[in-house]
Amino acid sequence: MNFDFSDELKQLRDEARRFLAERNALAAARRVLESDGGHDAALWREIGEMGWIGAAIPEAFGGAGLGPLGLCVLAEELGAALAPVPFSSSAYLASEAILLAGSAAQKERYLPKLASGAIIGTLALAEGPGALTPARLGAAVAGDRLTGTKQPVPDGAAADIAVVAARGTDRRLALFLVDLAAAGVARERIATIDPSRGHARLIFSGAAAEPLGPAGGGERLLERLFDRAAVLFAFEQLGGARAALDMAKAYALERYAFGRPIGSFQAIKHKLADVYVAGELARSNAYYGAWALSQEAPELPLAAATARVAASDAFYLAAKENIQTHGGMGYTWAFDCHLYYRRAKLLALALGSTRIWKDRLVARLETQHDGALDGATGIAP
Amino acid sequence: MDFNDTPEEAAFRARVKEFLAANAARRAPGSAEGYRSSQSAPGALERAKDWQARKHSAGFAGITWPQEWGGRGGSPIEQVIYNQEEAAYAVPRGFFEIGLGMCIPTVCGWGTAEQRQRFAPPALAGSEIWCQLFSEPAGGSDLAGLRTRAERSGDDWIINGQKIWTSGAHYSDYGILVARSDPGMPKHKGLTFFFLSMKTPGVDIRPIRQISGHSHFNEVFFTDVRIPDSQRLGAVGAGWQVALTTLMNERLAVGDAPGPDFREIFDLARRIELDDGPAIRNAAVRDQLAQWYVKTQGLKYTRFRTMTRLSRGETPGPEASIGKLVGASKLQEIAAFGMDLMEMGGIISDPSVMPAEALFQQALLYSPALRIAGGSDEILRNIIAERVLGLPADLRVDKDVPFNRLPTGRR
Numbered sequence: 001m002n003f004d005f006s007d008e009l010k011q012l013r014d015e016a017r018r019f020l021a022e023r024n025a026l027a028a029a030r031r032v033l034e035s036d037g038g039h040d041a042a043l044w045r046e047i048g049e050m051g052w053i054g055a056a057i058p059e060a061f062g063g064a065g066l067g068p069l070g071l072c073v074l075a076e077e078l079g080a081a082l083a084p085v086p087f088s089s090s091a092y093l094a095s096e097a098i099l100l101a102g103s104a105a106q107k108e109r110y111l112p113k114l115a116s117g118a119i120i121g122t123l124a125l126a127e128g129p130g131a132l133t134p135a136r137l138g139a140a141v142a143g144d145r146l147t148g149t150k151q152p153v154p155d156g157a158a159a160d161i162a163v164v165a166a167r168g169t170d171r172r173l174a175l176f177l178v179d180l181a182a183a184g185v186a187r188e189r190i191a192t193i194d195p196s197r198g199h200a201r202l203i204f205s206g207a208a209a210e211p212l213g214p215a216g217g218g219e220r221l222l223e224r225l226f227d228r229a230a231v232l233f234a235f236e237q238l239g240g241a242r243a244a245l246d247m248a249k250a251y252a253l254e255r256y257a258f259g260r261p262i263g264s265f266q267a268i269k270h271k272l273a274d275v276y277v278a279g280e281l282a283r284s285n286a287y288y289g290a291w292a293l294s295q296e297a298p299e300l301p302l303a304a305a306t307a308r309v310a311a312s313d314a315f316y317l318a319a320k321e322n323i324q325t326h327g328g329m330g331y332t333w334a335f336d337c338h339l340y341y342r343r344a345k346l347l348a349l350a351l352g353s354t355r356i357w358k359d360r361l362v363a364r365l366e367t368q369h370d371g372a373l374d375g376a377t378g379i380a381p
Numbered sequence: 382m383d384f385n386d387t388p389e390e391a392a393f394r395a396r397v398k399e400f401l402a403a404n405a406a407r408r409a410p411g412s413a414e415g416y417r418s419s420q421s422a423p424g425a426l427e428r429a430k431d432w433q434a435r436k437h438s439a440g441f442a443g444i445t446w447p448q449e450w451g452g453r454g455g456s457p458i459e460q461v462i463y464n465q466e467e468a469a470y471a472v473p474r475g476f477f478e479i480g481l482g483m484c485i486p487t488v489c490g491w492g493t494a495e496q497r498q499r500f501a502p503p504a505l506a507g508s509e510i511w512c513q514l515f516s517e518p519a520g521g522s523d524l525a526g527l528r529t530r531a532e533r534s535g536d537d538w539i540i541n542g543q544k545i546w547t548s549g550a551h552y553s554d555y556g557i558l559v560a561r562s563d564p565g566m567p568k569h570k571g572l573t574f575f576f577l578s579m580k581t582p583g584v585d586i587r588p589i590r591q592i593s594g595h596s597h598f599n600e601v602f603f604t605d606v607r608i609p610d611s612q613r614l615g616a617v618g619a620g621w622q623v624a625l626t627t628l629m630n631e632r633l634a635v636g637d638a639p640g641p642d643f644r645e646i647f648d649l650a651r652r653i654e655l656d657d658g659p660a661i662r663n664a665a666v667r668d669q670l671a672q673w674y675v676k677t678q679g680l681k682y683t684r685f686r687t688m689t690r691l692s693r694g695e696t697p698g699p700e701a702s703i704g705k706l707v708g709a710s711k712l713q714e715i716a717a718f719g720m721d722l723m724e725m726g727g728i729i730s731d732p733s734v735m736p737a738e739a740l741f742q743q744a745l746l747y748s749p750a751l752r753i754a755g756g757s758d759e760i761l762r763n764i765i766a767e768r769v770l771g772l773p774a775d776l777r778v779d780k781d782v783p784f785n786r787l788p789t790g791r792r
Contacts, residue, residue, distance in 0.1 A: 281707065
């Protein structure tokens, strides 16, 4: 049994933790929050120079070739530090989409620049409130021209390219690559609950769009992309949950009320014990997701949905109970509690709500072989 | 990252598989029979003793115990591997866990070489069964509040008082006992630890009937029970330290909650019809199923993380402490929800007409015990908060007060 990251990856994780602490990424997130949104360009540049963004991109395309496990350990640390950089958009979504479905020419053209951080990529999917279904998709491509409005697009104001979900000429959902600097693209920042990560409204009016992946394969491709991203987002959420619990714990030790540290009251102890337990279960599920991702295992769809649900719930629980543990101070702008709270909800919706993922999870179980149900006593992974 | 055994582990697993295949019957997948090998079934004790004897002669009893106690001298990971493999077989369980998991390690740890020689081998072979006489009406979660008296009389001690929740006392040959030898000391300091034969005159065992109708545990009354000082473990007044070594083993020994798990509730949801079609098509049902699957898998892979540490020869991390806390509540929730899906008929407990042979109905009635026994939910949360998160212990108003000056009720 070796259900853990390798020493090499743990070393990378420790380096990432040290670096983000030295750069005080949390303070950077607050600066972005208090400015007009967007990201910390200096931090992004350094992260690119260290090879993090291209961790999972093969060396042939300018990446570090560490595979998805490399991204997992980095994601946890970026999540813990609330690093205000377009990492998830560029690495888990745009780069992964191109790796999964891009032609040789598309990979050559985009991956090296994405890996170094020279360009930022994103995924443009949502079209305002409400669940997105292929039937309800408004964005459409006719010929090679895209029209439609996408919002919120993560890092949409800063991104150079976007992978856009739209109906193709055959009316079916497809993914397209769009150069956001080209004609026919208008964009504006959009207010969200978490201004420490910039989001935008993208309005396409006849923008040039090239297909990503084979015609008719858009839905399947998006599903595969989301399964992979769900594991990576889960690690980011784990990091956030860990940091929010650490913050609550530290406060419970230092804050005195009724003549004793509030952390000695069972009301607080039991609350934080529950946060810890949710975090550990989420960690174990995320590790299994990482294993499935790294092996391209047939178990990935189920493992990803499981990791996603556990991590979304664990981070949100940790973030809201961190505020509660801090009492009134937790509700002030000056304390950092709200940064975790905002990020927790942002990440919980970023790939679709837990409601959708739970339904997906059960659907996948229904089509699984019985071995998937061996559960707690199972020997096989 | 992989789930593979090391070559040594694989070789050990192969020997275990060979032994089990030759000596036991496999549990049919998804069947309830494993949960059903109830201790109250006729002949269960004899079958359990026979199975333990076979395990012992094959060298799979006391896997982690030192060889000088009659054990295998193996590693914790080997014990886990054995448990994993044995879980797939319909073998009797539940009679020896307390003795082998808690009592004998305490006797061996604190007793003399002669006592180790005398008691460890028959316990391992299943011919002698042990119970743990700790909890009292006034000392459950607050174990050190116990009141059973031990008074010195020459070379003997005279025991008077009452224990409760003593699992298996009615079929046990020996018990370990902690009693108060000095009520004038603060509560943790006036305790002394013994072991005794359950046949000793003055020991009166009365079964407690549980919600489930079974009687798994007992009240044990002591009336002028005489125990020789040679059966004292640890120094006079050091009973708390000895008891702690027993309790450290408790959470390892208590093990998994048996009963309907995710597979059973998922199968039920697929089969049973609600007013608007199969239960599994209902959004509220799907939401619940997903939550339990996430917990079940979370526990499973948490165990794999623990196994990884054991496999490397490390001590399990704090993640090992969450299994019972999560598992017991999950079982109670699944039992109640499964019954809800059966609608008005859900209250029927006649196995001949019920899905899963009325397992859900049984679990509803026995699952409350699992949230209390072996460290209640509340105590486990305290342990996580204090030992894992490093939060301060609760204020102890009784810590430095002589035991006989402590308030005992609303008087």
